[in-house]
Amino acid sequence: MAAYLLRRLLEVVLILFGVSVITYLLLYLLPADPVRQIAGRSASQETVESIRRQLGLDLPVYQQYWRYLTGLLHGDLGRSYIQRSEVSALIAGRLPASLQLMVAGILAELVLGLSMGIYSALHRNSSTDNALMVIAFIAVSAPQFVVGILLLYVFAVKLGWFPIGGYGDLRHVILPALTLGIMGAGWYSRMMRSSMLNVLEQDFIRTARAKGLSRFRVIARHAVPNALLPVIAMIGFDIGIFMSGIVVVESVFGWPGIGQLTWQAIQRVDIPIIMGVTLIAAFFIVMGNLLADIVALFMDPRIKLK
């Protein structure tokens, strides 16, 4: 187990290294000149070149990357070209909002998805089951920006139940979290349904029922926990999907997280910010995948049992 973990962690480091190389190269290829953005429109050619030299942007790309990597290994993500603050500080200022949104999004998708899935499995082939599964299909087919705008229109503009975007208390987080979670809810309800159906057919459930345990007890104590395991294993993978989702959801709701920070940075070729966010996002994604694999590993015996 320890050896496995060590190997996986080494892989994480290598993957992050690869991500940094590829991102740096891609950003180097952007047809825009960050120095022009920094120097402003009244700058002379000499000033521009002098700034380029100071930032090391006149060096060949591999040397530039080497400088970046050396900084990175010292825990330095560099400074924003435009905002001039430490990228780490900028990200740290934005990350809590994004994490709050992601956690709320995961909660939303689990609560919605699992309850729909359980209900469907217990009322298999009923009209509610069918309706729920159609809803699940619609949920996975709806782009987040459409869901977000529609939720805003109905629940904020028309009904006035929620604020129209913005950041603050619980009321602000509900609509963005739903938007972020709705697609996942669709997946989870389908997965949970089939996982429940699998479990319900197994011997130990039948035995439990035969022993005279109540239906509710059997479902709550035995069926659901067992059905949950393979589903929970997937949560790690959600992080990657959410890392993309927040760019859109934050833009629709004006949520002050790293998605917005990145979007602005891309508009202004603020390369250190784009690099920093990509690396942080990649780190979360890789760790999420690792987590999912580890969970799956722990469940291995049960899988073999099947």
Next chain:
Amino acid sequence: MTILRAVLRRKLALFGLVVIVLAVLAALLAPWIAPADPYRQFFDGLTLQGAPLPPGGDFILGTDLLGRDLLSRLIHGARTSLVIGVAANGIAVMIGSLIGITAGFFRGLPGALLMRFTDLMMAFPALLLAIVLAAIFKPSLWIVAMVIALVNWVQVARIMYTETVSLAERDFIAAGVSLGASRARLLFRHIAPHLLPSVIVFGTLGISTTVLLEATLSYLGIGVQPPTPSWGNIIFENQTYFASAPWLVFFPGLAIIILALAFNLVGDALREILDPTMKGKF
């Protein structure tokens, strides 16, 4: 044909198929069935203050913020979605299958390298990667399709790899080897046919993902270039008005959802029909 019959037997899949056929028809016949030129900015398509016209009246679904006929733009937008959906997904499935099968079949160092590269690509936030790629190239319909393909092949590669590996280990393959079948023959006669169902399923299901990604890129203003209508960029252009002109978001949004839904329904049915073992994997 048996597959088609099986699809037709499922109500939801049938619905999906009908939607897809209608969308294809709309895309093909757009110039004839659209009530107006989708590019024409009608002078009386805006109020004097410059607000768009609501549905009803001369413009069935109303006008957009430039005074163009929304219905006509939606009909022409089907072309964009379908062309990108099919092309981008086709490329993605091709790249993904190629890499996945190669890695799975010729294991060893090349296979390991390919799969590590795939893992690496998995670590990128897909949308961020697409945004950066879209910023590098001058955007056009085909560039958008390429960008989406470059982001979406990864999932395909992963699953193709796993399937190839398990197929290659199956007994009958081992038997094939012992009978002295050549490797190429093995690949094309024994493995490839078994992978075909997965390719078909991905070829359908993936279109849904692609349609959504295209819409999202266009929504962010980095997809298909104006004035070419795309359901995503219609929303991008008009979203600031969603409170006073919700139809400008509602109709294109509905179009995206229904088309993506249709491909999902058909793809899911195909998966159940072609490969019962995959059930529950998603």
Next chain:
Amino acid sequence: MRKLLLGSIAALGILAGPMMTTAAPMGGEMIVTYKDDVSTLDPAIGYDWQNWSMIKSLFDGLMDYKPGTTELVPDLAESFEISDDGLVYTFRLRKGVKFHNGREMTADDVKYSLDRVVNPRTKSPGAGFFWSIEGYDEASTGKADGLAGVKVLDPFTVQITLSNPDATFLHVMALNFAHVVPREEVEKWGADFGTHPVGTGAFRMAEWTRGQRVVFERNPDYYQEGIPRLDRIVFEVGQEPIVALLRLERGEIDIAGDGIPPAKFLEVMANPDLKKQVVEGDQLHTGYVALNVRMKPFDDRRVRKAVAMAINKDRIVRIINGRASPANQPLPPLMPGYDPDYQGQPYDPDAARALLVEAGLADGFETQLYTANTDPQPRIAQAIQQDLANVGIKAEIISLAQSNVIAAGGEEDQAPMIWSGGMAWIADFPDPSNFYGPILGCAGAVPGGWNWSWYCNEELDRRAQAADAMADPAQAGARIDEWRSIFTAIQDDVPWVPIFNEKRFTIRSGRLDGPEGIFVDPVHIPVHYDQVYIKEGR
């Protein structure tokens, strides 16, 4: 040497300020919202419209503008003299002005600040404004340690020698880039000075919670008595314009910093109660289409003129709900030198077609129109596209991130046409000269420059230089006349198609008030923070 009384007269104006306003209420807190985080508040670096006026409240320069106007007045300088040849400026500093850290500001600080802004290590986007100071070339390339032309004569006298007469020099001294910073604080915070700003301004920094809020509090030692009026200003960031507007309607905030969101504009203007809270003003802004005169077929003046006459500017203004007025020349109406009688190239598609025929392009041609990819720019580009199609010009729209558009404009053979929206020129100071050099003069027509039309008329360049050398205030009128004629000559050559001048609509809560003009102050956007106050009774 001729002593100018201008300084002392204006100083009277400032003295008159508190007298006039003793009746005005003091104290209270104002909340301003923004969508974007505040970027740096370092005066040498901050260069966006959001931090520009915030910096002005934290720092002061030698010169400033009378609130609500474009009239120059001395600020940290008490008075100044200009030599007869217009090359030597001697500023006498106000005594007893203290930085927020308690130390008195002296002539050394002025020199330090100017040396710092041109030093390439500062990476200031405003360094180029100081081109006329002697020793600029050496200092800005790092060959010299400071500006040779800036001398400290005594602790309260600074003498600045120019290498060329520069009629805009006093405007430059009023720019944020020339604001005075204390060396010890800059050295203490290093690159983080922008988040720990210390100046002499009416407000001082109280709190900066990234991603949430920035709080300014009254500088009790501010040299102008009775200023600022407010005790605190809270800038809440990360607030969507639509949310901000709703909160403003509910009276939760005082100013929506990003203005009225486009979608709500018609609604607000149709609501009599809300409309009362809206102040409409002009801006020193022109949105234009740059035509690359070095790319075919725009090297032909007739083709450029045809483009100009093909575009229906009134319709474009309607598309943006009348938030602008159609333009026919580079200078905006508020700018000295604007010619109200100039007709330019009026909308006339038939004449445009005729011009194309004359140019041998009877069948039209294909070209490209670049635009930034944020709403509403692609929409405006599409309106232009349709107008051009109407006369046979097929323009493909290339909509990119603004930095990519700027990069394309900086190359001689990349972008035949650029719609400037979202990146357009908003004047740094109210002088026509600022609308020429980098964007229409030869200096900007270089790789990476901002002259996207690559227009370079050497004769006009000479005239422009001559006009800017007319530094004697007695010649001010003649100088403006000369600029007017220069811009007319430029527009007759049509390197640009001016489309519109954006208007400014500031929406504020009913409890705010202030002297005339501060809500449409051309320099302080959205409002002059030092002057605004809260009406009594609330």
